Amino acid sequence: MRMTLQQKYKILVVDDEPDLEPLLLQRMRRAIRAGRYEFVFAGNGLEALHKLDEDETIDMVLSDINMPQMDGLTLLDQIPEVNPNIRSVIISAYGDMKNIRTAMNRGAFDFVTKPIDFKDLQVTIDRTLNHVEELKAALSARDKLVSLQNELDVASNIQQSILPTELPQEHDYQMFGSMKSARNVGGDFYDVVRLPDRRVGLAIADVSDKGVPAALFMMSTRTLLKGAAIGAINPGDVIGTVNQLLCEDNEAAMFVTLIYGVYDPETGRLTYANGGHNPPLIVHSDNSSTLLPPTDGLALGLVPGYEYQQRTVTVAPGEALVLYTDGVTEAMNGDEEEFGVERLQDIFKKSNPHEPYAITRLIFDAVDTFAGDTPQSDDVTCLTLCRG
Structure with a gap:
């Protein structure tokens, strides 16, 4: 059965556009007030890695691709070295299949396109966090996977989490x-x-x-x-x-x-x-x-x-x-x-x-x-x- 998002999740947003932070906080204010999301922000990939090093409670990363110092694709390569269990969503230009494919090959869980549809963004965030929960459950049960049925239970949870x-x-x-x-x-x-x-x-x-x-x-x-x-x-x-x-x-x-x-x-x-x-x-x-x-x-x-x-x-x-x-x-x-x-x-x-x-x-x-x-x-x- 799919898990519901009940605890507070911390999301690292990586983008060099200064207008995104107040816009995101305004459009997501209900979820923030309800205690579902907490957002932290970084202006580029290097700054994001520092924040991930300092804060082990970050659950997912939402990152633009084009940024100074370190872009989003390079960041995707680095994230598993800091925390292999974090899931990332990439913000891409509409129709930019080359970067989207590269992002998926580097481990992006999903992507959204610009201009951002905030309803679609919230659905994508919730789906990603559901997957994070299922992954945590799978990891906690890893030592107990002594039968095929246990493995199939994990597979079922993964399957449900992306619908x-x-x-x-x-x-x-x-x-x-x-x-x-x-x-x-x-x-x-x-x-x-x-x-x-x-x-x-x-x-x-x-x-x-x-x-x-x-x-x-x-x-x-x-x-x-x-x-x-x-x-x-x-x-x-x-x-x-x-x-x-x-x-x-x-x-x-x-x-x-x-x-x-x-x-x-x-x-x-x-x-x-x-x-x-x-x-x-x-x-x-x-x-x-x-x-x-x-x-x-x-x-x-x-x-x-x-x-x-x-x-x-x-x-x-x-x-x-x-x-x-x-x-x-x-x-x-x-x-x-x-x-x-x-x-x-x-x-x-x-x-x-x-x-x-x-x-x-x-x-x-x-x-x-x-x-x-x-x-x-x-x-x-x-x-x-x-x-x-």
């Missing part, structure tokens, strides 16, 4: 996502990326393998996806970029199935590319449903240089787009039958609540009822978008 805590709820569309982890933890995740002109990128994925390696591979995939999504327009190019980066550093030979689409709420058009994942479902207003046409893409991390194709469909008013992982369709009952796509579509012939939380809950309940007492062998994950 988005807030999804868009707009006047013309709403979203909801949820994941129910299995005992044999895999690497499911979903994410949403806000893009210019009210467009939104949405993704769902399933990493091969299980346990901590899958959770870490999932975390890397999610970060690469977010970076690629703000650096490219076409979903096929986004998935292709992530695939190439995963292929370049994949000694464990893991792979991930992933679907990524860009939804335009002004038109209802969804442009998507599919890397070997289950085809999403559009639930129509008459309770019928249709699987999205395939794009015949391979799973990511297997073939470098692979070109991913994309398609465009329209989600009509009153329709729902349902993304899911194979934990739904491959759920087994006591007779070793799979839940399957047909049963998934049959759910909506009987009931179509037209609300993303209710649709997701309907799927989870149907899978649970079908499986009965049969243990869950894979994560069950859904991401639902409803057009108003």
Whole structure:
């Protein structure tokens, strides 16, 4: 279960712009007054290292890239020598994929772009601090990891800590996502990326393998996806970029199935590319449903240089787009039958609540009822978008 942020966390902000400190303190004043955050500031990487040396209670670093004396990328290299358990978030220029990739390679947990969206910044801070808590729990339990189940518990916590805590709820569309982890933890995740002109990128994925390696591979995939999504327009190019980066550093030979689409709420058009994942479902207003046409893409991390194709469909008013992982369709009952796509579509012939939380809950309940007492062998994950 994901931990909640209850204690006070100390965040070191590293930036040479003098206006950032009063602006950040003003925009984060509620969280500061509530005792959730305490901010300390440094003007460059050298000053930040001194503060980290002097104060062992700093939990995370939020750093700009371009600064005098020592820039943010060099600082990222130095932080593990001071405290390997600190997690860093980088502030980058919009679309600066070169520096974003370098930052991720040097251990950045996440990034935000300029101009700073303070709502997105708070979500990113909370997600990073959740991860810090899970990491602390993992380290404290390190000596107790004498069984596979202990390791899987750690993996589950890592997995939950990076899922988005807030999804868009707009006047013309709403979203909801949820994941129910299995005992044999895999690497499911979903994410949403806000893009210019009210467009939104949405993704769902399933990493091969299980346990901590899958959770870490999932975390890397999610970060690469977010970076690629703000650096490219076409979903096929986004998935292709992530695939190439995963292929370049994949000694464990893991792979991930992933679907990524860009939804335009002004038109209802969804442009998507599919890397070997289950085809999403559009639930129509008459309770019928249709699987999205395939794009015949391979799973990511297997073939470098692979070109991913994309398609465009329209989600009509009153329709729902349902993304899911194979934990739904491959759920087994006591007779070793799979839940399957047909049963998934049959759910909506009987009931179509037209609300993303209710649709997701309907799927989870149907899978649970079908499986009965049969243990869950894979994560069950859904991401639902409803057009108003």
